[in-house]
Amino acid sequence: MSSRTSPKRVVVFDYGFGNVRSAERAVARAGAEVEITGDYEAAMNADGLLVPGVGAFAACMKGLKAARGDWIVDRRLSGGRPVMGICVGMQILFADGVEHGVRSDGLAEWPGTVEPLKADIVPHMGWNTVEPPADSELFAGVDTGARFYFVHSYAVHHWSLETVNPRLRAPRVTWSTHGEPFVSAVENGALWATQFHPEKSGDAGAQLLSNWIETL
Template sequence: MSTTKVAVLDYGSGNLHSAMRAIARIGVDVEVTSDPKVALAADGLVVPGVGAFDACMRGLRSVGGEKMIGTRLAGGRPVLGICVGMQILFEDGIEHGIETEGCGEWPGTVERLDAPVLPHMGWNTVEAPADSVLFAGMDADTRFYFVHSYAAQKWELPDPERLAPPKLTWAEHGSRFLAAVENGPLSATQFHPEKSGDAGAQLLRNWVNSL
């Protein structure tokens, strides 16, 4: 068993045990928790999420999850958001005419995809940058599993002057959207690595190896 410790944040929304099993399968000590001390002490924090943006934010705030994320990032401690766990990292989300404030770690609004068929459900390829850490060792034909109707569809954070620019990965379903972001200690995927077979396991392994 690896000495690396990963916490999966339990705030009442997400494939908690699927994420836990996927991380444990690659040989990492993992714990599902809502305890701030455990979440802050872990080498990496995973923030999963399924369902509506508003419900996820209410659940996150109920356990102080947005503060845990902010505190970790202020100290350069890695966080990985998954699916709606990625969406809530943005400023806000609009679903069914309801606008909900997100964590605000990244500027921008999560909105409904402009696609003839929703949800976007199934396997899709992504366009990852050549220097991506998350997608290292994977080719352009690698597919990941998506289940969503909403996404961030543009990147609004200016490139920093002194730090490395964020690594943006895109996908397309009707409209083009962000499939993953790597921005210093904060990373996220719109797809579900825990449901993406060997490719998802490789992505999680790449993330864990970077902690």
């Protein structure tokens, strides 16, 4: 009988908003068995759920709810089942988002508002560095000064969630700067997310995805 362990199963959640094919390829290269689907049972039972997102905050939320993705994310996290959001898939995890003066509700897994970037050049498109905390698991093994690929015009500029229970680990927050500092990644128990696109970030992004898969 072989002692070789089976690869972790990851579902890239397909709800109509996200670069699902590039995410699928990157996660497969990182060593997981990957399926692109919006199927409820598959998304609930996978070892890890990856939620991509592109476009407008409100449109992504509408698509996610239509696919029951809001319920799936909530139920998985209630059971400590890993979820990772990418780009707008990260933004919708916050309480709300403001685009063109219109406020839309997010999933409210974290407090905070997604707001327009205040910078000379918007959108923030291209390579940028990150400032992870020293105890980050997500960025373990990633070279200091590594660059990641961003494409966004909105971000969270203020982080307010802490823990008052000394037995619980406070969320680990990574920052980047484009015009002003913004949240570029979060590690919070079973819920991890990145504002940048790890699937488009070369070796550094591949290491990051491998780190996530190792926690599943």
